Amino acid sequence: MSQSATVSSLRFPLDGSEITIGRDPSCKVRVSGAGVSRFHASINLDPLNPYIKDTGSTYGTRVNGVAVPEACLQNGSVISIGIEQFTIKREDGFLNLVSSLTDYSSGQEDNLLDRNKSITIGRSPESNILLDHPLVSRLHAIVKRNPGGEIVLTDHKSTNGVFVNGIRISQSILTDGDIIQIGPFRLFVNDCTLVRLDDRNRIKIEASDITVVRNGSLLVDRANFSVQPGEFAVILGASGAGKSTLVKTITGMSMMTNGTIYANGLPLKNFLQAFASSIGYVSQKDLLFNELTVEETFREQSIFRLPADSTIEERRLRIDETIKLLELENVVKRRICELSGGEAKRVHIGIELLSSPALIVLDEPLSGLDPGLVKRFMNLFRRICDRGHTLILTTHTLEQLQICDKLIFMHEGKIVFTGGADELMTAFDATSLAEVYQKTASGKFENKNINFSENTGSRDSYNDKFPAIMTVKKHSIISALRQTRLLIFRYFRITTRDKRSIFLLLFQGPLIAFFLGLVFWNQAGFLPLGFYFCITVSVIWIGGINTIREIAREWPMLSREYRAGLSLTAYIFAKVMFTFCLTILQSAFFTIILRIIFVDFKFDVESFVLLFSGAFSGGILGLTISSCCGNTTRATQALPVILIPQIFFSGVLIPFDRMTQAGGLISQLTVSRPVYGMLKETALLHQSIFSLTQWQSLFYLLTGLIIVSSFAIRYRIHKFQDS
Numbered sequence: 223m224s225q226s227a228t229v230s231s232l233r234f235p236l237d238g239s240e241i242t243i244g245r246d247p248s249c250k251v252r253v254s255g256a257g258v259s260r261f262h263a264s265i266n267l268d269p270l271n272p273y274i275k276d277t278g279s280t281y282g283t284r285v286n287g288v289a290v291p292e293a294c295l296q297n298g299s300v301i302s303i304g305i306e307q308f309t310i311k312r313e314d315g316f317l318n319l320v321s322s323l324t325d326y327s328s329g330q331e332d333n334l335l336d337r338n339k340s341i342t343i344g345r346s347p348e349s350n351i352l353l354d355h356p357l358v359s360r361l362h363a364i365v366k367r368n369p370g371g372e373i374v375l376t377d378h379k380s381t382n383g384v385f386v387n388g389i390r391i392s393q394s395i396l397t398d399g400d401i402i403q404i405g406p407f408r409l410f411v412n413d414c415t416l417v418r419l420d421d422r423n424r425i426k427i428e429a430s431d432i433t434v435v436r437n438g439s440l441l442v443d444r445a446n447f448s449v450q451p452g453e454f455a456v457i458l459g460a461s462g463a464g465k466s467t468l469v470k471t472i473t474g475m476s477m478m479t480n481g482t483i484y485a486n487g488l489p490l491k492n493f494l495q496a497f498a499s500s501i502g503y504v505s506q507k508d509l510l511f512n513e514l515t516v517e518e519t520f521r522e523q524s525i526f527r528l529p530a531d532s533t534i535e536e537r538r539l540r541i542d543e544t545i546k547l548l549e550l551e552n553v554v555k556r557r558i559c560e561l562s563g564g565e566a567k568r569v570h571i572g573i574e575l576l577s578s579p580a581l582i583v584l585d586e587p588l589s590g591l592d593p594g595l596v597k598r599f600m601n602l603f604r605r606i607c608d609r610g611h612t613l614i615l616t617t618h619t620l621e622q623l624q625i626c627d628k629l630i631f632m633h634e635g636k637i638v639f640t641g642g643a644d645e646l647m648t649a650f651d652a653t654s655l656a657e658v659y660q661k662t663a664s665g666k667f668e669n670k671n672i673n674f675s676e677n678t679g680s681r682d683s684y685n686d687k688f689p690a691i692m693t694v695k696k697h698s699i700i701s702a703l704r705q706t707r708l709l710i711f712r713y714f715r716i717t718t719r720d721k722r723s724i725f726l727l728l729f730q731g732p733l734i735a736f737f738l739g740l741v742f743w744n745q746a747g748f749l750p751l752g753f754y755f756c757i758t759v760s761v762i763w764i765g766g767i768n769t770i771r772e773i774a775r776e777w778p779m780l781s782r783e784y785r786a787g788l789s790l791t792a793y794i795f796a797k798v799m800f801t802f803c804l805t806i807l808q809s810a811f812f813t814i815i816l817r818i819i820f821v822d823f824k825f826d827v828e829s830f831v832l833l834f835s836g837a838f839s840g841g842i843l844g845l846t847i848s849s850c851c852g853n854t855t856r857a858t859q860a861l862p863v864i865l866i867p868q869i870f871f872s873g874v875l876i877p878f879d880r881m882t883q884a885g886g887l888i889s890q891l892t893v894s895r896p897v898y899g900m901l902k903e904t905a906l907l908h909q910s911i912f913s914l915t916q917w918q919s920l921f922y923l924l925t926g927l928i929i930v931s932s933f934a935i936r937y938r939i940h941k942f943q944d945s
Contacts, residue, residue: 232319236269243303245399256401256410256419257281257304257488272317274301281489287448288430289482305487341365343404356540356578357382357405357499359529365416375402381529381699385496403496406580408486424451425486425500425580425612427472432481434467441467443635449614449628454607457616459632460659465616469583473503502574506586508566509779512559513719516550516569519558525708526786527577530700544572564595582606584615600625633662702792709796731812734760739819749820754905755874758898761833762868765805765840766861772797773848773935774857784939794932801841809834828911832901839893839924846927849934868894896920
């Protein structure tokens with residue numbers, strides 16, 4: 223006869239028999255919580271060495287937080303079956319399973335058998351199941367029985383999606399044991415009843431044997447730790463200890479070689495997309511646009527991160543709440559470049575807080591801050607945790623250790639200590655954190671739980687394995703078209719507020735025209751081919767120099783916004799459209815100045831269109847170079863290398879029929895060839911631009927460059943996130 227796990231303690235004699243644990247009614251210990259398989263595990267009640275064995279469960283069996291296929295059960299061992307936990311008590315020839323009951327929220331159960339009407343789930347107060355959170359849409363999902371008696375869950379075009387067993391669905395038939403995730407809320411089906419777990423904005427992280435290998439080097443070595451819901455955990459260690467690598471695997475930003483991470487008892491490798499909206503990551507570098515104000519930054523990011531059906535007032539309230547928490551009321555109208563380092567850091571943290579994620583990971587946010595600011599930030603982090611958020615912070619050194627709930631100390635990829643601040647000093651027999659660093663560096667410290675002096679082998683002797691977790695990306699909240707419009711407006715604000723950029727935009731054209739006047743001023747009545755060739759090179763240069771840094775300087779910001787749901791198609795299209803608008807302005811200005819200096823230069827719409835086509839081609843060429851380079855220095859260095867072939871293979875130095883076969887092929891791939899050819903034919907042969915055949919070649923070239931940019935951005939953004 224089976225016994226229910228809802229009983230506080232189950233008692234079995236150690237007589238060599240076997241008991242089964244699972245959701246099936248035939249199991250000796252029946253467990254109905256989320257993440258429990260029908261036949262999950264079995265316990266052999268051996269009188270001397272009782273052991274538990276996983277029986278092919280979907281989400282694994284853990285003993286003391288470590289996933290195991292089989293393990294001996296000691297007195298005090300903790301077994302995790304899905305989200306349920308049992309503590310082992312061995313006494314008087316009996317084995318006791320002491321259940322840690324899951325706290326289900328009262329009044330949040332709906333018997334689907336007794337309902338003939340639909341059950342609505344959402345943020346709206348009229349919903350049958352109210353989930354009041356910024357990540358939940360007003361009407362998020364509907365549960366209903368179909369004529370065949372099946373329970374059907376339907377996503378009602380929600381922004382952040384509905385996930386069943388970690389997979390995003392538009393519609394799904396529910397069965398007992400299915401886990402439903404909506405924003406930060408978890409629900410599961412039990413005997414045709416929909417039960418909501420009371421874990422709003424609360425997330426527990428358990429890492430089991432996390433190993434990360436990169437290029438044959440061991441960066442994280444079998445790390446095991448847990449962080450409780452609402453806990454403030456700090457990962458300490460010297461540079462290169464593996465702190466950043468470890469937390470990136472937790473957020474799904476970086477791939478791990480081996481091991482398992484559990485979020486609220488569920489394996490993250492299966493539920494990563496479902497938990498994506500509940501995980502926030504703040505990098506060491508402030509990823510902000512200097513020319514935007516604090517208010518504009520929060521307003522723009524709220525559109526990216528909050529549900530699409532959020533009203534302007536709801537966004538405003540969420541922004542105001544974040545600003546108040548971070549004490550930024552006095553700087554909301556200032557530009558980011560006008561803020562102090564501490565204020566900019568708070569804005570950066572505030573971006574992630576807008577959507578109220580359950581887990582917030584801060585990677586070295588205190589670097590470079592003075593002790594006073596560090597103390598202020600630590601108090602801020604404490605307040606965030608007191609609101610129910612789980613917070614993991616990495617840092618080199620820290621004095622306000624007592625504010626933290628848990629310290630995790632790393633050295634050379636290993637976790638050598640886990641515990642409280644007082645325990646750290648005792649364990650290392652040290653009086654200060656500096657002394658702890660000295661003892662770990664010496665390699666003489668031996669933890670009673672982890673043998674620190676044990677050498678698992680050379681850090682260069684490991685081979686990469688197939689990654690266990692892929693890079694996470696949240697679902698796009700707003701349409702690609704709306705994202706494009708938002709980005710274009712951002713670029714115009716940034717450009718028009720940057721005086722240096724305005725100067726370059728407005729005066730490089732006239733300056734080039736002035737230099738051309740010094741060369742060709744005496745060519746009265748006739749402008750030679752060299753003049754039109756110089757114009758071709760000039761407009762390509764003007765367009766290219768404008769965009770050569772556009773993408774290369776934004777990799778960190780692009781990576782963050784991509785994780786938040788930015789469409790790369792929208793990003794690319796916005797860059798192209800901004801380049802289009804920018805080169806129209808520059809081409810018009812350049813054309814007017816040329817006409818003023820050269821009275822014989824034809825000034826009409828056709829001349830403007832040709833100059834614009836050259837500048838726009840140069841702009842697209844610059845975007846392509848920028849997308850293929852990892853930073854602005856490399857991109858700027860690459861521009862002349864790319865521009866020189868535009869001169870050599872344009873056809874002005876030597877006719878195409880006299881080039882080598884390879885040279886002729888390269889000339890077909892240069893934008894200068896069609897642009898120069900069209901300028902030459904319209905100026906000297908007086909042909910209409912509508913009759914020119916080079917338009918087709920130019921169109922194909924620009925389309926090819928945009929496609930190359932698209933592939934380069936997609937490749938580099940994944941590479942950047944896993945770096």
